[in-house]
Amino acid sequence: MPKQTFFNLPEEKKEKLIETAIDEFSKQSFKNASINKIAENAGVAKGSLYQYFEDKKDLYKHIFDIAGSKKQEYLIGWMHQLQHLDFIEIIRELYVKGIEFALENPKLAALANHFIKESDVKFKEEIMGVGIEKSNLFFEELIENAKKNGEVSKEIDTKVGAYIITNLNTSIMDYTLNKMEYEDILKHKEMLLDNVDKMLFIIRNGFKS
Amino acid sequence: MPKQTFFNLPEEKKEKLIETAIDEFSKQSFKNASINKIAENAGVAKGSLYQYFEDKKDLYKHIFDIAGSKKQEYLIGWMHQLQHLDFIEIIRELYVKGIEFALENPKLAALANHFIKESDVKFKEEIMGVGIEKSNLFFEELIENAKKNGEVSKEIDTKVGAYIITNLNTSIMDYTLNKMEYEDILKHKEMLLDNVDKMLFIIRNGFKS
Amino acid sequence: MPKQTFFNLPEEKKEKLIETAIDEFSKQSFKNASINKIAENAGVAKGSLYQYFEDKKDLYKHIFDIAGSKKQEYLIGWMHQLQHLDFIEIIRELYVKGIEFALENPKLAALANHFIKESDVKFKEEIMGVGIEKSNLFFEELIENAKKNGEVSKEIDTKVGAYIITNLNTSIMDYTLNKMEYEDILKHKEMLLDNVDKMLFIIRNGFKS
Amino acid sequence: MPKQTFFNLPEEKKEKLIETAIDEFSKQSFKNASINKIAENAGVAKGSLYQYFEDKKDLYKHIFDIAGSKKQEYLIGWMHQLQHLDFIEIIRELYVKGIEFALENPKLAALANHFIKESDVKFKEEIMGVGIEKSNLFFEELIENAKKNGEVSKEIDTKVGAYIITNLNTSIMDYTLNKMEYEDILKHKEMLLDNVDKMLFIIRNGFKS
DNA sequence: GATGAATGAGCCTTCATTCAT
DNA sequence: CATGAATGAAGGCTCATTCAT
CATH class of the missing domain: 1.10.357.10 (Tetracycline Repressor, domain 2)
Incomplete structure (x- = not known):
């Protein structure tokens, strides 16, 4: 779970960061994805990432949850029709x-x-x-x-x-x-x-x- | 494709090397597998690996082919019965x-x-x-x-x-x-x-x- | 020496902070002790620490003095019996x-x-x-x-x-x-x-x- | 124990390295001593250190052994006089x-x-x-x-x-x-x-x- | 007075590849 | 032909301190 500091971030910065992380993790496996690159591409100091997230896994988990939520959101409107x-x-x-x-x-x-x-x-x-x-x-x-x-x-x-x-x-x-x-x-x-x-x-x- | 130098190797050395490489590539993805470890575990100089193979990918390709052959070998005796x-x-x-x-x-x-x-x-x-x-x-x-x-x-x-x-x-x-x-x-x-x-x-x- | 701001703090906060600092400095050498962890564990903003104390050393000095006082306190009741x-x-x-x-x-x-x-x-x-x-x-x-x-x-x-x-x-x-x-x-x-x-x-x- | 590669080094380089390491470890505790600085001061690539030694601890152990040997050497001539x-x-x-x-x-x-x-x-x-x-x-x-x-x-x-x-x-x-x-x-x-x-x-x- | 985001240097370690011998 | 020393970038992560709000 991200630290509170992350949620306090201005919306824009949060989004930029998440977008960048999604980008990286969509191209690489967890292990091969690079925190360094995420920081760089997001225009954020390396150390800052560790103010927002516990570690690489924490960041990944968050990104993963977002993906899950997005998909759920996508499906939710449709779920109630299943009975028919x-x-x-x-x-x-x-x-x-x-x-x-x-x-x-x-x-x-x-x-x-x-x-x-x-x-x-x-x-x-x-x-x-x-x-x-x-x-x-x-x-x-x-x-x-x-x-x-x-x-x-x-x-x-x-x-x-x-x-x-x-x-x-x-x-x-x-x-x-x-x-x-x-x-x-x-x-x-x-x-x-x-x-x-x-x-x-x-x-x-x-x-x- | 391995270089000629590899094929000139004594059988024993070749096998040890291949066995070690199989071991490493079976535990890790291509990227995460380590040439260093293969060389070390096979008791082969790191430089030598590059005299046998172009690069990491070349070694991998060879290992992969061997795996394919082994499986084919495994199936071959059985293939002719298919008609029944x-x-x-x-x-x-x-x-x-x-x-x-x-x-x-x-x-x-x-x-x-x-x-x-x-x-x-x-x-x-x-x-x-x-x-x-x-x-x-x-x-x-x-x-x-x-x-x-x-x-x-x-x-x-x-x-x-x-x-x-x-x-x-x-x-x-x-x-x-x-x-x-x-x-x-x-x-x-x-x-x-x-x-x-x-x-x-x-x-x-x-x-x- | 702590800044005045520190002494103005509510007793409870002061104690929590000192307790946390003692904990950290008792586990690590001065250099290896982490201001970050002290701030975090004490539930105090990192920046605040620097409003209470000049720097890491100042905090340490204060903690050290406290330890000295505590020991002195411990000994003081006994000191007057020395003559016998x-x-x-x-x-x-x-x-x-x-x-x-x-x-x-x-x-x-x-x-x-x-x-x-x-x-x-x-x-x-x-x-x-x-x-x-x-x-x-x-x-x-x-x-x-x-x-x-x-x-x-x-x-x-x-x-x-x-x-x-x-x-x-x-x-x-x-x-x-x-x-x-x-x-x-x-x-x-x-x-x-x-x-x-x-x-x-x-x-x-x-x-x- | 250092790797073989270390012992194969030219005497001069070995000595320079050891001297530098002694220097660093004599100034700092194990934890605070810096492999980076040792490499830099010895004029050796950071990666090279890891060709010579397993890790920081391995290097330290070697340096420590050397110190022990030196002291033993120092005492040895004198030890046999103990009986008198x-x-x-x-x-x-x-x-x-x-x-x-x-x-x-x-x-x-x-x-x-x-x-x-x-x-x-x-x-x-x-x-x-x-x-x-x-x-x-x-x-x-x-x-x-x-x-x-x-x-x-x-x-x-x-x-x-x-x-x-x-x-x-x-x-x-x-x-x-x-x-x-x-x-x-x-x-x-x-x-x-x-x-x-x-x-x-x-x-x-x-x-x- | 309080906050906590931002920083960049530093940490140890691993890597694939090259090249002089 | 074999060797293995050399490399420097990259990896994840921690740090004390500053400063705008």
């Missing part, structure tokens, strides 16, 4: 929203993508806090409900099903970000959505009873 | 062999896993050379053939299908390696195989016509 | 009181111990002011008187005698503080006193006429 | 040799003096290895023997006696080094020796039977 959608539609919406978020916030998405790839499990837990299994839990509940509705076969293993859906989601993000250099975002998005639908076609069959 | 197996069985065998390979060669598997997670696309292409799409191609052909046999629905998009199967494969590797600390490998393997079958149950349904 | 004691008894009491003081005020004792070990002589003089020779003077007078009483041999060099007694005193303090981690303080104290008596046995013989 | 000397004479010789050594090698003596004052006990043990109690043991044996000869009273506690002698020794070193700025070393030495004799007068009485 069936199993596959929900997943589709999730994948699509994920892509849209990544297209609109490529750096945040890249940041998250880097995080997912970190291999140090303890580090990941430290950063995420409890929430690390939330995503899986969400999908597990989704599948359980769909089983009750008869949308999903009862022969499906819930945990493994959730695992598949989660992994395909991150794969999509990966794919999306790698292709992002294309400037023709619109056409690009169409293509991505097209692939999502093709993927969902398989998933639907895979899970249906 | 149906679509899902082939995939199953591939996943299972992958797990077995990882259990038997954890360092090589970890090395490959680290590579997959590298985010610098250009770097990845540079390392893999053409082969980067080979894996996908294999699965695409597999799917195409299965479509002809009627094992797989013609409505399935081949590329997307291959993409799914590939990604699930790497997910399995990741999962396997993270759980590897368990000492009770046998039980562990059973559990992994169990999950593979549950996963394949979904995939089979997803692809079948 | 003979030479060795006085020294014994001084050693014992020192040990007791250290056991009851371990931080102050540690602080003093750190100070004694400082190697920068100028620094020490600056901190102690005139008082640096007071301790020696006290022992010198003691010896002189004991010489007159016939308790101490006239062949003893007074200054050297005082030097020995002083140094053994600090050695005892050092020893006491290093052993302080033991929780069984009572037994620990017994052992210390036992050693003091063994030491005094030697001293008595050494000085007696 | 009585208890007090041996101690006197030891004190005197210590003073002479300090006068001739003030930096080494200062280095040792700094070490003695380190408060981190684990650090001290790490640096000294087993030898940490050797000095005390030497004096204990000395006392035991003197007891048998009748030179020392059997009522004296051996350990406490050794402790006193050791502590007075370090006190003398401290005193010697602090006065060292005087240029008139000869007169200075006379004065020191005079004090030693006065001190020994007391010790002799203190221990004798």
Whole structure:
């Protein structure tokens, strides 16, 4: 958690700093990202960073939380409609929203993508806090409900099903970000959505009873 | 590509060096792996490394190729039996062999896993050379053939299908390696195989016509 | 000397600050002690410290004086009984009181111990002011008187005698503080006193006429 | 232990480096001594130091060992004469040799003096290895023997006696080094020796039977 | 009178690579 | 062909002090 000193900063400076940090952490893994560069690019003395944050990890955690909040914000308006959608539609919406978020916030998405790839499990837990299994839990509940509705076969293993859906989601993000250099975002998005639908076609069959 | 000087080395020295490099690259990402440590642990002069290899990347590429060869070697005896197996069985065998390979060669598997997670696309292409799409191609052909046999629905998009199967494969590797600390490998393997079958149950349904 | 602003502070704040400073200076040498940490732990703005004190040294000096006063306070009630004691008894009491003081005020004792070990002589003089020779003077007078009483041999060099007694005193303090981690303080104290008596046995013989 | 690379260095460079390190460590405690300054003053790249030594502590340990060897070398020629000397004479010789050594090698003596004052006990043990109690043991044996000869009273506690002698020794070193700025070393030495004799007068009485 | 943001030098350590021998 | 000494930039982090508000 940032120190109070950080929150006292003028809005402009705070933003500049966060933006710079997002930039750095979106380009590099946690370990390879450089506090020095962040300080320099943000036009802030190296020592100052340590007045705002405990250490590198603290800064990262904060940036990571921001990314999470932004995504949550992005999803929140849409969450209440879930009840009207069936199993596959929900997943589709999730994948699509994920892509849209990544297209609109490529750096945040890249940041998250880097995080997912970190291999140090303890580090990941430290950063995420409890929430690390939330995503899986969400999908597990989704599948359980769909089983009750008869949308999903009862022969499906819930945990493994959730695992598949989660992994395909991150794969999509990966794919999306790698292709992002294309400037023709619109056409690009169409293509991505097209692939999502093709993927969902398989998933639907895979899970249906 | 290593310089000629490397190939002229006595077998023993070559092996020691490669083993040490594998060890280092299996523990760290490319950037974080340390040439210094490799030289030291291999008992080789730092300067010598640069007489055997152009630079760090060259060494890595060589190590990476070796890992690839080892895996290929591992699969090769089994490849000719493919014709007797149906679509899902082939995939199953591939996943299972992958797990077995990882259990038997954890360092090589970890090395490959680290590579997959590298985010610098250009770097990845540079390392893999053409082969980067080979894996996908294999699965695409597999799917195409299965479509002809009627094992797989013609409505399935081949590329997307291959993409799914590939990604699930790497997910399995990741999962396997993270759980590897368990000492009770046998039980562990059973559990992994169990999950593979549950996963394949979904995939089979997803692809079948 | 603290600035007037410091003395104007509410008692509570003053005490908190001093307590925190004692804590820090008891754990570290002057140079390694951190003004930053003192400010933080005392809940005082860093800038404020510089409004209360000239600089780090000024703060230290004040803390050091306090430690001295506390010890003096500790001894003062006992001082008037000196006349009834003979030479060795006085020294014994001084050693014992020192040990007791250290056991009851371990931080102050540690602080003093750190100070004694400082190697920068100028620094020490600056901190102690005139008082640096007071301790020696006290022992010198003691010896002189004991010489007159016939308790101490006239062949003893007074200054050297005082030097020995002083140094053994600090050695005892050092020893006491290093052993302080033991929780069984009572037994620990017994052992210390036992050693003091063994030491005094030697001293008595050494000085007696 | 320094790395092999250090021992391979040309004699001149090695010496320059060691001399510089001695200089730094004689002026500062271990913690406050600066690797940066050593590198700079020795005209060596910062990185090079780490080719020669594992880390700061490794360098320090080496310097410390050198100081120990030098002192041992200094004493060794004299050690075999011990048998002809009585208890007090041996101690006197030891004190005197210590003073002479300090006068001739003030930096080494200062280095040792700094070490003695380190408060981190684990650090001290790490640096000294087993030898940490050797000095005390030497004096204990000395006392035991003197007891048998009748030179020392059997009522004296051996350990406490050794402790006193050791502590007075370090006190003398401290005193010697602090006065060292005087240029008139000869007169200075006379004065020191005079004090030693006065001190020994007391010790002799203190221990004798 | 109080605040705390800002600073830049300094700390120890690791790094990939070069090059004279 | 092998060696390993040399390098200087970069890494994260701490520090005592200043000064505008």
